[in-house]
Amino acid sequence: xxxxxxxxxxxxxxxxxxxxxxxxxxxxxxxxxxxxxxxxxxxxxxxxxxxxxxxxxxxxxxxxxxxxxxxxxxxxxxxxxxxxxxxxxxxxxxxxxxxxxxxxxxxxxxxxxxxxxxxxxxxxxxxxxxxxxxxxxxxxxxxxxxxxxxxxxxxxxxxxxxxxxxxxxxxxxxxxxxxxxxxxxxxxxxxxxxxxxxxxxxxxxxxxxxxxxxxxxxxxx
Numbered sequence: 704x705x706x707x708x709x710x711x712x713x714x715x716x717x718x719x720x721x722x723x724x725x726x727x728x729x730x731x732x733x734x735x736x737x738x739x740x741x742x743x744x745x746x747x748x749x750x751x752x753x754x755x756x757x758x759x760x761x762x763x764x765x766x767x768x769x770x771x772x773x774x775x776x777x778x779x780x781x782x783x784x785x786x787x788x789x790x791x792x793x794x795x796x797x798x799x800x801x802x803x804x805x806x807x808x809x810x811x812x813x814x815x816x817x818x819x820x821x822x823x824x825x826x827x828x829x830x831x832x833x834x835x836x837x838x839x840x841x842x843x844x845x846x847x848x849x850x851x852x853x854x855x856x857x858x859x860x861x862x863x864x865x866x867x868x869x870x871x872x873x874x875x876x877x878x879x880x881x882x883x884x885x886x887x888x889x890x891x892x893x894x895x896x897x898x899x900x901x902x903x904x905x906x907x908x909x910x911x912x913x914x915x916x917x918x919x920x921x922x923x924x
Contacts, residue, residue: 714747714920719754719885719895722818722834722845723811725790725801730894730907731835732797737913743921750822751831753815753881754893760810762846768806793907794839805842812878814845817855819874820864829858 718734720727738744765771772783787803794801814834821830833854837843843850848869855865868874888897896904896913898920904912 714743714917714924715899716747716749716917717752717897717900718749719752719881719890719897720831720893721754721756721811722814722831722838723760723808724756724893725787725794725839726907727894728799728835728839729794729797730896731832732799733907733910734896734913736797736910737917740910740914741917741921743917746921747917749828751818751827752885753818753878754885754890754895755811755815755878755882756893757808758810758812758882760808762810764807764809764844768803768808771808797907799839801839802842803839806839807842807844809844809846811845812875813848813851813869815878816868816874817851817860817865819877820868821855821858821860824860824864826859830855830860833858 718730720730734749738747738749741747766774768787769780769783772786773780776783776786784803791801791803817834818827818830821827834845837850837854838845843854845851851869852862852865856862885893885895888895888900888903890897890903890905892905894905894907896908896916898904898916901920902916904916
């Protein structure tokens, strides 16, 4: 990030999200749109924080997206599929094409560990993006180590570092800590955009809402 001009200070923007959250991918696109329109983009430091929507999700997929939604919220597969249509349309408005028929829910803990590994190598945003795309457009199982390895190497992470992390529990404490931190901050869902630990915006808000928050913070600075 470039040095901030005299009289201003960097804006720390932390985003709690889950790579299996459809609104988180939409929120990421909307944030990018807001940052593209923000005159002081170089003054903003974006950090992605870990939040698992379902920490108890199985490692092996137990059916598809509609099976998971029906089991979690009740109703039939057809009901679940109908409920996703609005989300798919919302994603399309942000330039995303979701393939919910292909999505295969599984535990995202190790995927979050890969995001932390990527952060240590200055590739966090790229890793987060790749995981989201793989889940929502390619039907990737994000608990599968071979899949995680392939995706991590694709964004430039050294294969030997990825293998070592996946073979052990590197960054596991960091993932747990950030999930606990979300609770301490009162974040009940994701995406959650926390600005300088002074204010938060929840949900996949339109770019205009995020841009307004950034402009207000910059004016206060």
